[in-house]
Amino acid sequence: MQEKLNELKARLQAVYDLHGAAALLYWDQATYMPPGGAEARGRQLATLSQLAQEQFTDPAVGRLLEELQPYAASLPYDSDDASLLRVTGRQYQRALKLPPQFVAEIASHGARAYQAWTVARPANDFAAVQPLLERTLELSRRAAEYFGWPAGGHVADALIEEADYGMTVATLQPLFAALRQQLTPLVAAIQQQPAPDDSFLYRHYPEQQQWDFGVEVIQRFGYDFQQGRQDKTHHPFMIKFGPGDVRITTRFRENDLGDGLFSTMHESGHAMYEQGVSLALAGTPLGGGASAGVHESQSRLWENLVGRSQAFWSYYYPRLQALFAQQLGDVAQDAFYRAINKVQPSLIRVDADEVTYNLHVIIRFELELALLEGRLAVRDLPEAWRASYRDYLGVEAPDDRDGVLQDMHWYYSQIGGGFQGYTLGNILSATFWQAANAAHPEIEAQMAEGRFDALLSWLRANIHQHGSKFTAAELVQRITGAPLSIEPYIGYLTNKYGALYGI
């Protein structure tokens, strides 16, 4: 059995080496590649994706999985090997459903569409990407059809499963509806109150100083620069090439202090998750984060529950103020804390405050469903986007740049399954935060001293090290002893923003 297991692991390692190589090609495309490189890069990404898919779906992998079934059955559910065989088996069955040629087509189309988006967004030119997006929708539908979904299910279920295994439109819609129901009155109540002044966040903050401060913070969080690095890009992301090389990207605006800083913290949360996966799981389907939602719980936890907290800034604000004496010399700590937590319905998801953020996500989730069902055509998407923003957030984008062109997702990947994880992540972040603080009441006091080791250790032990062994629902059950609920998250928002706005 051990021999068969080793053979399986060697085959999986080769697949993940190809994925790692492809990831580097993608990283370079989004950071340093000159325009002339796009054409070959698209082909190269397609070639690597196709090879990885071919090697993963090799019948020998299926045979090994089958032969190892009795061994898996003899092991505890949460053992590494049982988890490996369970999760690999699931992904293998899924991968078999996609023809390798189709995988290559998706990768190659994605590279083209992404490149076009990087030009179209600054030019506010939706027309330039519309035909590419139509093709993306067609490919997304075909992918869903290849995967299939249970009778009575939704076409999007086939795609959601990829990112958030175990979640479906049927489970997500009530969750999101309940959330919207709780958030709408909270947003309304906040809007009755006087808005805090945050104008000082938009003074001139030189990029290099922003960069240095962010790096200092995330090093203290626990992000390891010996096993990663940070670069600049249009739309920040985290990416992994192997267990020892987990990179983040960020961006800065010199007239917006929050943009780069919170984005840096956010991506470091993703990256610390990947840096914390047990080395024993590397090079297998278990070697990365459990799901989009659990991943996002880590980034949002560091960005918001840590990075926008009073305790964090009680340590860091004097440092920030010293660094930017000219810009923040006249700003008290409490005023700063109120400013970075200002709630205001706005256009850009990644800049949105914690309270309105989920409404951005729910808009995209519902647009994806409408597109996939055929209720909405791509050419009508910009107008549908504007209508949703009027309805959910009461704001109107002056152009597509800050409307339908703002997120990269649809322009490099599929339509469907790409957004629910953001809101699941928020819900999970508060769930995990509550559990971590219950286990380690010293977390807040540590934060007020610029220390994060109790928090990081708890996350490592309870979440990071397990990689993809457990689903989001299983992790929640293991940690809280109860199923997923929006209550901790609503509780967190109500307490924090109730206090902030005196409601």
Next chain:
Amino acid sequence: MQEKLNELKARLQAVYDLHGAAALLYWDQATYMPPGGAEARGRQLATLSQLAQEQFTDPAVGRLLEELQPYAASLPYDSDDASLLRVTGRQYQRALKLPPQFVAEIASHGARAYQAWTVARPANDFAAVQPLLERTLELSRRAAEYFGWPAGGHVADALIEEADYGMTVATLQPLFAALRQQLTPLVAAIQQQPAPDDSFLYRHYPEQQQWDFGVEVIQRFGYDFQQGRQDKTHHPFMIKFGPGDVRITTRFRENDLGDGLFSTMHESGHAMYEQGVSLALAGTPLGGGASAGVHESQSRLWENLVGRSQAFWSYYYPRLQALFAQQLGDVAQDAFYRAINKVQPSLIRVDADEVTYNLHVIIRFELELALLEGRLAVRDLPEAWRASYRDYLGVEAPDDRDGVLQDMHWYYSQIGGGFQGYTLGNILSATFWQAANAAHPEIEAQMAEGRFDALLSWLRANIHQHGSKFTAAELVQRITGAPLSIEPYIGYLTNKYGALYGI
């Protein structure tokens, strides 16, 4: 026939896409990769090399080449298709000789050795790389044995052929001996003369200004930043990921103006060659430079025949002086010209002047022969290195950092075949320069106006566009109507340095 040819080209394109992807992994390793990434990177490079080798040596490629033989025979020798089938056939036969597993082993070992070298060189720690280098020698010998060499030939011929097809130890040794014979008295005569003052080159030159000046120069040369970019590394190199993405790397020392500037010009020469290859040849064995020697002729031509010429500096020196007013305000143009052409036997090949440079190369060439023949053991290499430098150049390295650890070549690639191209390149650079100036007498006057289009056009038309269609010897014959000779090069050196040193 056309269908078979298209199938062959599609297969070759896939191979070159894998090579392009592997090249990006290598580029990243040498520029941005954090230390933790090394282990996975080694495996990833090995995987990609092995896949490229497997796909290139697919029996279907051999069958297509065979079936297309009559078609090739019906075409003119210098047509694209005849050249494609000729050169691909040659490389296919050669590639068949290496087991794919061995190719992967070489790539994986190379990544490990390179990583070790980046640590060992600054630490002056030859012992740390010695076992790796012993393994490199063993792998190099095994490679030579796989390839084989003709009776009466030399083990190194099997490796030289890879980089400089058509050259052998038997043809190179007399060439190098003649060169040494001409250079030794020239160096001696120069050393009789008073040395020019070059101390002002070692004043403080801020890196960013050096970078900007270099970029301005190579853009004027014709290097296209839309199809490339420049980054920093330890040991500068040029690398290609596809026809539209040809990158260079450079390095700067703030107390040495020449180091970064001439290195930037040098790498731009390599890159303009690759950027100039006809697009019709892309994605095939014809789509890159003809040989190591021809490649080096392009880099040395821009670095030396252009970049160290009076005409070039008559335009650029006033600009450089304005940029570095503090450092060069008191330095006349002629004094600057003399300083950048100062001849002085020294330790570092890449910093060597034009006259002594080839002695550095010949030392390495002879050490490679001694290692491959077994006359020299790796553990004795540092001492042999020092002895050669005493003998050829009359200088002694105080440590291995500036001795045997100075070049990256042996630490990422094989021992053998890696150096002769540098001196061939010098010989060829003067040969091509003479021909270009005979065809376009306006080249020098253009340079004095900061224009390089007559020169670049001639290089594009006579060398670049052909990619690898012709061998070095064939190119020389086509361009000069005569075989390769050291005369133009000796003539160039004698004229230039005779005038400079009044001898």
